[in-house]
Amino acid sequence: MSVPLERVFILNAERRRELSRSAANRRRFSVAFVVFCSIVAALSLIVLGTLLYDIFAQGTGYIWRSSEGSFGERVSAFFGTWSHFLSSPPRQTASEAGIFPSMFGTIWVCAVCGLVALPLGVATAIYLEEFKPKQTWLRRVHGFVQLNITNLAGVPSVVYGIIGMTIFVSMFQSPGSSQTPVLEFGINGIYDQYESKGLRMLRVPVDSRDAPDTQLVDGMTVYDGQGKALELNLIPVGAPIPQDEELKRRTLVNVAGGPARSRYIDEAWYYVRIPFGRSVLAGGLTLMLVVLPIVIISAQEAIRAVPQALREAALGMGCTPWQVVRKVTLPASIPGIMTGNILAMSRAIGEAAPILMIAGVVYIKSAPGNLMDSFTVMPLQIYNWASDSHREFHDLAASGIIVLLAILLFFNASAVIIRQKFQKNLG
Amino acid sequence: MMTDQPAKTASASAGTPARAKSFNATKHNGETPIIRQSAEVFAERAQNTQLGETAITISNFDARYGEFQALKNINLEIPEKSVTAFIGPSGCGKTTLLRWINRMNDIVPEARCSGKLTIRELDVLQPRLDVVELRRRVGIVFQKPNPFPKSIFENVAFGPRLHYKASRSELADLVEWALRKSALWDEVKDRLKQSALGLSGGQQQRLCIARAIAVGPEVLLMDEPCSALDPRSTLAVEDLIAELSKEYTIVIVTHNMQQAARASDSTAYLYEGELIESGPTHQVFTNPQNPETERYITGRLG
Numbered sequence: 001m002s003v004p005l006e007r008v009f010i011l012n013a014e015r016r017r018e019l020s021r022s023a024a025n026r027r028r029f030s031v032a033f034v035v036f037c038s039i040v041a042a043l044s045l046i047v048l049g050t051l052l053y054d055i056f057a058q059g060t061g062y063i064w065r066s067s068e069g070s071f072g073e074r075v076s077a078f079f080g081t082w083s084h085f086l087s088s089p090p091r092q093t094a095s096e097a098g099i100f101p102s103m104f105g106t107i108w109v110c111a112v113c114g115l116v117a118l119p120l121g122v123a124t125a126i127y128l129e130e131f132k133p134k135q136t137w138l139r140r141v142h143g144f145v146q147l148n149i150t151n152l153a154g155v156p157s158v159v160y161g162i163i164g165m166t167i168f169v170s171m172f173q174s175p176g177s178s179q180t181p182v183l184e185f186g187i188n189g190i191y192d193q194y195e196s197k198g199l200r201m202l203r204v205p206v207d208s209r210d211a212p213d214t215q216l217v218d219g220m221t222v223y224d225g226q227g228k229a230l231e232l233n234l235i236p237v238g239a240p241i242p243q244d245e246e247l248k249r250r251t252l253v254n255v256a257g258g259p260a261r262s263r264y265i266d267e268a269w270y271y272v273r274i275p276f277g278r279s280v281l282a283g284g285l286t287l288m289l290v291v292l293p294i295v296i297i298s299a300q301e302a303i304r305a306v307p308q309a310l311r312e313a314a315l316g317m318g319c320t321p322w323q324v325v326r327k328v329t330l331p332a333s334i335p336g337i338m339t340g341n342i343l344a345m346s347r348a349i350g351e352a353a354p355i356l357m358i359a360g361v362v363y364i365k366s367a368p369g370n371l372m373d374s375f376t377v378m379p380l381q382i383y384n385w386a387s388d389s390h391r392e393f394h395d396l397a398a399s400g401i402i403v404l405l406a407i408l409l410f411f412n413a414s415a416v417i418i419r420q421k422f423q424k425n426l427g
Numbered sequence: 428m429m430t431d432q433p434a435k436t437a438s439a440s441a442g443t444p445a446r447a448k449s450f451n452a453t454k455h456n457g458e459t460p461i462i463r464q465s466a467e468v469f470a471e472r473a474q475n476t477q478l479g480e481t482a483i484t485i486s487n488f489d490a491r492y493g494e495f496q497a498l499k500n501i502n503l504e505i506p507e508k509s510v511t512a513f514i515g516p517s518g519c520g521k522t523t524l525l526r527w528i529n530r531m532n533d534i535v536p537e538a539r540c541s542g543k544l545t546i547r548e549l550d551v552l553q554p555r556l557d558v559v560e561l562r563r564r565v566g567i568v569f570q571k572p573n574p575f576p577k578s579i580f581e582n583v584a585f586g587p588r589l590h591y592k593a594s595r596s597e598l599a600d601l602v603e604w605a606l607r608k609s610a611l612w613d614e615v616k617d618r619l620k621q622s623a624l625g626l627s628g629g630q631q632q633r634l635c636i637a638r639a640i641a642v643g644p645e646v647l648l649m650d651e652p653c654s655a656l657d658p659r660s661t662l663a664v665e666d667l668i669a670e671l672s673k674e675y676t677i678v679i680v681t682h683n684m685q686q687a688a689r690a691s692d693s694t695a696y697l698y699e700g701e702l703i704e705s706g707p708t709h710q711v712f713t714n715p716q717n718p719e720t721e722r723y724i725t726g727r728l729g
Contacts, residue, residue: 132536134536307573309569309571309573310573310575310576311534312531312534312569312573313569313573313574313575313635313638314575314585315531315534315562316529316531316562316566316567316569316639317562317563317566317585317589317638317639317642318559318560318561318562318563318586318589318590318642319559319589320559323589327585328575331576332576
């Protein structure tokens with residue numbers, strides 16, 4: 001016995017009494033801590049509630065105030081204003097402006113981001129967690145990659161904007177541009193476009209983007225906006241303009257050097273080109289860079305939480321390493337992976353800085369039609385409105401935030417449903 | 428030292444299987460150590476046990492984890508269609524040896540080994556071996572029951588689905604067979620679709636055994652299969668092991684000497700990475716050749 005027993009205080013009743021901590025004190029501290037936590041939680045709830053109330057009051061109040069008539073009429077006016085807001089492009093006057101293009105811009109960009117980041121991130125996490133190398137030097141590489149992914153999660157998103165500009169928009173300063181691509185695929189046709197005296201678009205097909213102007217001839221076949229063939233009525237300068245509406249619609253005046261024309265590219269929905277330029281694809285991929293580290297790290301956590309015993313059980317039954325992943329690890333970790341993805345997508349949907357660099361400040365009046373279309377997103381649109389000098393636009397910004405929150409909620413809800421479904425299958 | 432102890436299990440009638448008698452002995456006489464009581468059982472078993480041909484041959488086997496040598500020059504032959512127990516104090520390398528038999532140690536990055544380990548003619552340690560096929564032939568049951576978070580049916584059908592393209596009805600028959608074989612069918616037949624995680628620990632472990640035999644292995648490795656179970660479930664699993672040993676070569680690692688004595692036909696005693704003694708269980712327990720073994724099984728070591 002190395003320690004003399006009289007020195008062990010727990011055996012000495014008197015010394016024990018001297019040293020004992022007050023139970024009442026400890027209980028008081030415990031209660032105080034619970035109270036402290038409740039106050040903090042309540043405070044954050046109050047702040048959240050205030051914010052939500054403020055946004056909803058500002059974003060819907062002006063519509064309600066400006067409508068007139070009976071209650072029923074005001075309700076229908078309210079919904080009318082909202083549906084106008086959701087389906088119109090932004091305009092100079094606040095009462096006519098809408099959020100349609102940026103709403104669809106956000107949906108497109110986030111869809112691209114999610115569709116790329118999810119499989120890529122989960123695959124990376126599986127690779128890093130389940131296929132760790134055994135050789136010493138490869139293990140170092142593995143550790144280096146792991147460390148850097150953790151670091152990347154903390155990089156400011158504007159930096160990703162710069163990377164996105166270099167990699168996706170200009171493709172390392174590649175020679176082409178969005179008007180003169182190096183490579184493109186999915187063009188339905190290239191047309192010279194003229195405006196007729198009847199204010200209709202007349203299109204004349206040409207061979208390439210840089211083909212010379214077509215020599216217009218009276219009586220040649222041209223096409224209108226719907227692709228219908230028409231016979232061109234070319235009249236010299238000074239000649240009387242026909243009164244007949246049908247004829248007027250296909251009449252062009254042959255001024256010196258030909259009538260004013262623009263070149264119109266009819267792009268298919270699957271149109272792609274290199275370089276990507278300031279397109280939906282470039283924006284989505286840049287956002288993917290922003291959220292990828294988050295997706296990877298959260299997926300890794302989820303995979304790590306799967307008990308090793310399950311992997312050993314599967315291996316012991318003769319699973320290949322891939323079968324272990326497919327049949328045991330992934331099903332058990334899907335709920336955790338989905339949670340991480342919800343967080344990542346929530347971040348992506350609210351990002352403005354990298355998108356501002358990719359999309360630029362542009363006026364967009366329609367939803368993107370393909371991956372190469374230019375776009376804008378809701379955070380940018382909201383920012384534009386909020387920084388406008390007219391007060392009415394600030395109300396619009398609040399309405400925009402409501403829409404943004406709704407989309408966010410929709411994304412999250414679907415992810416939660418997927419998670420629940422998988423959890424049920426496991427249970 | 429044990430043979431001179433008079434047998435107290437008079438109730439054990441001739442004709443009942445030897446292992447069942449040892450169970451009765453524990454029930455009736457809780458105070459006396461079972462090993463001493465079972466002397467008569469051992470004597471009987473010594474006549475009855477006919478150890479078959481060698482199924483697994485281990486020779487000059489060394490295993491290490493990085494710098495640490497876990498096993499030194501192991502030479503052991505494991506007979507087919509019988510139960511072989513590895514006993515020894517914690518850290519003596521029994522689990523390591525067991526996990527090398529179906530190459531489960533492949534997933535441990537620092538684990539290395541040398542020597543020879545063959546199952547029939549198959550060289551287990553050859554680098555190019557198809558471990559998937561090896562593990563189909565050599566099933567393993569772990570210390571803690573580890574059913575998949577799936578239904579009971581899916582747990583048992585998991586292995587067969589990996590290796591065979593069986594129809595649903597064939598699978599159903601197979602699952603019933605495996606569950607009956609592991610003495611679980613009557614308890615779970617009405618809830619095959621329910622989660623396996625809802626079963627008790629003992630049931631889960633029997634499910635793991637059913638899962639292991641459902642792929643049709645020749646050898647079953649069991650790594651302390653009863654250490655997480657209560658005594659009643661332990662008895663159920665031991666009964667099951669006895670039953671299964673008619674058809675499978677079973678290797679079981681155990682900390683529990685009584686269990687080794689009750690449930691195994693031959694025993695290997697390992698100490699600090701070395702094989703101290705091996706042989707038929709009755710011989711190891713009643714007449715150990717090595718004083719180390721005697722010290723361990725009488726409880727003076729470990």
